[in-house]
Amino acid sequence: QQQVKQSPQSLIVQKGGISIINCAYENTAFDYFPWYQQFPGKGPALLIAIRPDVSEKKEGRFTISFNKSAKQFSLHIMDSQPGDSATYFCAAQTGGGNKLTFGTGTQLKVEL
Amino acid sequence: DAGVTQSPTHLIKTRGQQVTLRCSPKSGHDTVSWYQQALGQGPQFIFQYYEEEERQRGNFPDRFSGHQFPNYSSELNVNALLLGDSALYLCASSSQAGTSYNEQFFGPGTRLTVL
Numbered sequence: 682q683q684q685v686k687q688s689p690q691s692l693i694v695q696k697g698g699i700s701i702i703n704c705a706y707e708n709t710a711f712d713y714f715p716w717y718q719q720f721p722g723k724g725p726a727l728l729i730a731i732r733p734d735v736s737e738k739k740e741g742r743f744t745i746s747f748n749k750s751a752k753q754f755s756l757h758i759m760d761s762q763p764g765d766s767a768t769y770f771c772a773a774q775t776g777g778g779n780k781l782t783f784g785t786g787t788q789l790k791v792e793l
Numbered sequence: 794d795a796g797v798t799q800s801p802t803h804l805i806k807t808r809g810q811q812v813t814l815r816c817s818p819k820s821g822h823d824t825v826s827w828y829q830q831a832l833g834q835g836p837q838f839i840f841q842y843y844e845e846e847e848r849q850r851g852n853f854p855d856r857f858s859g860h861q862f863p864n865y866s867s868e869l870n871v872n873a874l875l876l877g878d879s880a881l882y883l884c885a886s887s888s889q890a891g892t893s894y895n896e897q898f899f900g901p902g903t904r905l906t907v908l
Binding site: 687770774782 | 797826828833834835836837838841849851883885895896897898899900901902
């Protein structure tokens with residue numbers, strides 16, 4: 682059962698542009714929503730995370746927008762750089778320290 | 794401060810064999826979770842260990858088993874390997890203490906190929 686749906690599957694953005702990746706979830710018990718960045722041959726790296734009591738969280742060029750009523754959240758990468766080219770995964774978790782349920786991933790390519 | 798480490802980096806096995814993968818958590822972490830990532834897919838949760846016991850388990854058969862040692866390191870064992878077990882196996886560590894208990898940090902993974 683796909684509990685976290687992620688789109689798009691792939692994304693091409695010009696350098697300096699905004700990259701937007703969207704996720705939707707079904708389980709209302711989820712209470713922690715992290716985003717991970719993964720480069721080829723590497724493990725996922727925690728990028729930024731949000732809890733449902735806030736609608737937005739910003740860290741540098743990365744922003745999570747969260748819509749609890751729609752059960753959707755998104756990652757915005759401002760001023761996208763070629764070094765941002767990677768696969769991005771959204772995830773969701775219930776309770777403290779429990780298993781992460783991942784989306785299917787978005788392969789981002791930032792072109793010069 | 795070393796992050797999560799995993800060994801070996803790569804492994805090639807044949808169908809029916811058994812394999813053991815190892816993980817050392819990030820310093821200060823007491824919980825280890827294992828995930829399977831097939832090519833082009835998101836990681837899928839296998840199980841989690843805390844206080845040397847399996848705390849949660851995903852939808853994986855009993856061929857997948859694990860262990861956590863007193864120093865918090867962990868092993869993942871897979872018996873009777875199938876071609877479909879070929880994947881990147883990821884270990885993630887976290888701490889049950891403090892306010893950062895949700896944060897899971899991943900190791901580089903072990904690439905398992907079953908021929």
